[in-house]
Amino acid sequence: MAEFKFIRPTRVRLLAEGTQPVVSLQGVTKRFGKVTANDSITLDIYPGRIKALLGENGAGKSTMMSMLAGRYRPDEGQIKVDGNPVRFSSSKDAIAAGIGMVYQHFMLVESMTVAENVLLGQEGGFWVNPDNMIRRVGDLADRYGLEIDPSVRVCDLSMGEKQIVEILKLLYRESRILIFDEPTAVLTPEETNRLFEALWRMTEQGKSIIFISHKLEEVIALADEIAILRKGKIEGELDPNAIQSKAELASRMVGREVLLEVDRQPVEIGHTVLQVSNMTGMGLENIDFEVRQGEIVALVGVAGNGQKALVEAVTGLVKPPVDTVFIMGQPWRQFFAESTWNRSMCYIPEDRLGLATLRNQNLVDNLLLTTRKGFSKGPWLNKKQAEKDTIDLIEKFDIRPGRIHALAWQLSGGNLQKAVLARELFREPRFIVAEQPTQGLDVSATEEVWNRLLEARNLAGILLVTGDLNEALQLADRVAVIYRGQILGMLSSSDPEISGKIGPLMAGITD
Incomplete structure (x- = not known):
């Protein structure tokens, strides 16, 4: 099967003898009730180096970094910065010590521009010159090769572009220790x-x-x-130059062999579940394709090239031009007027803590967001049955922590994504729109999600919107490449040269 290759640049950076760590975690432990998220963590961070932190979903990575960033306080142990013990009371204390973090869930003001978000809270004076703000943020973005328009409002950005804004916020603060939590989850290989x-x-x-x-x-x-x-403890530290393969690293991370690929067997192709016909408008031009039961069509492209508009039109978030979208044989307006909660269409959004779930509600209530009609009889809601089914889904999809009353925001990004996937597949859909379905998932969970999507083809057709080209090549029967609102190519996965064709099409090169 074709695979998109990531080429490692030549880069050898040796640690000078006698170099002292800029940050040390010494015996750090953090508990949430009866759950020990971090258990006696000892870790050193050195200046001028990049330390990667690997672990399964729920292993405690985000909790450990949140303590370093001042969001949580350790229950035991201590953190040292420049050799001196520190005790952060808030993220402001961590920022003052030179530590900044980009979280998986963005912390942006949607109604403000890129420049306003980057400079928010950073200006010393009362009067702020908007043109000056835009110029300063634009210069900062150019310095680091990050492509963004500082004058655009955040609400109009793709998830990948919002990630860039979060990175620019850190760069503007000139933090000495920068923590990136899944920063490439919504980026293409070029980005x-x-x-x-x-x-x-x-x-x-x-x-x-x-x-x-x-x-x-x-x-x-x-x-x-x-x-x-692994399970809240540091299992070991490795030199990346000594690693022979991804499979070796994956097995070290999860404690067992991981295949890192799936066996995509063809299934019988059925009726058309999505037909997009000559859609023009909303930043799109002459979009024309179909998805049939039994197949996966992947939509790939650099963030901001029309994927968001197309997904919103198909999933009912915005009205598309009349007679351009047909779902399960029905015109768009008729379908959404008559659709049922199950055996119909489901949507797995990339914004899992904003659009997909309610952050302050538990897993039962989040299950009911899209399945409530299945647990209702007249005015009565069968909450006990919903709780029972939630327990079954937690076990089936290995959602951690395995408590039905855990709130959405308390789950790691990967476990929240699994909860959304479990809820939507519970509906036995006939058409699935899956947007970045494995974003933030570890290799073991990714493999599981891939297999579940392939299994879902027996009943459904799937539109897979992904920035992970390996994911597209592993799962899709056809790959559509979108550029500036147009689909420049629809490639068959059986094409032996497909991986070499996708990159140029994503850059707008059609020759």
Whole structure:
């Protein structure tokens, strides 16, 4: 099967003898009730180096970094910065110590521009010149090769572009220790390469980078050292130059062999579940394709090239032009007027803590968001049955922590994504729109999700919107490449040269 290759640049950075860590975690433990998220963590972070942190969903990575960033306080142990013990009361204390973090769930003001978000809380004076703000943020973005329009409002950005805004916020603060929690989850390979170049520029200035990711090829390419966290403990540290393969690194991370691929057997192709006919408008031009039961069609492209508009039109978030979208044989307006809660269409959004779930509600209530009619009889809601089915889904999809009353925001990004997937597949859909379905998932969970999507083809057709080209090549029967609102190519996965064709099409090159 074709695979998109990530080429590791030549980069050897040796740690000078006698170099002292800029940050040390010594015996750090954090508990949430009866759950021990971090257990006696000891870890050193050195200046001018990139330390990758690997672990399964729920292993405790985000909790450990949240303590370092001042969001949580350790129950035991201590954190040292420049050799001196510190006790952060808030993220402001961590920022003052030179520590900044980009979280998986963005912390942006949607109604403000890019420049306003980057400079929010940073200006000393009362009067702020908007043109000056835009120029300063634009210069900062150019310095690190990050493509963004500082004058655009955040609400109009794609998820990948919002990620860039979060990164610019850190760069503007000139933090010495920068923590990136899944920063490439919504980036294409080209965008990822540009981000890596920016991170290397930071280390050349003496900054320390902590890089949390589930993308093993990226970790091997980027990191100077790798720490593995398993069940809340540091399992070991590795030199990426000594790692022979992704499979070896994956097995070290999860404690067992991981195949890192799926066996995509063809299934019988059925009726058309999505027909998009000559759609023009909303930033799209002459979009024309179909998805049939039994197949997966992947939509790939650099963030901001029309994927968002197309998904919103198909899933009912915005009205498309009349007679351009047909779902399960019905015109768009008729389908959404008559659709049922099950055996119909389901949507797995990339914004799992905003659009997909209610952050302050538990897993039972989040299950009921899209399945309530299945547990209702007249005015009565069978909450006990919903709780029972939630327990079954937690076990089936290995959602951690395994408590039905855990709130959405308390779950790690990967476990929340599994909860959304479990809820939507519970509906036995006939048409699935899956947007970044494995974003933030570890390799073991990714493999599980891939197999579940392939299994779902027996009943459904799937539109897979992904920035992970390996995912598209592993799962899709056809790959549609979108550029500036147009589909420049529809490629068959059986084409032996498909991986070489996708990149140029994503850049707008059709010859």
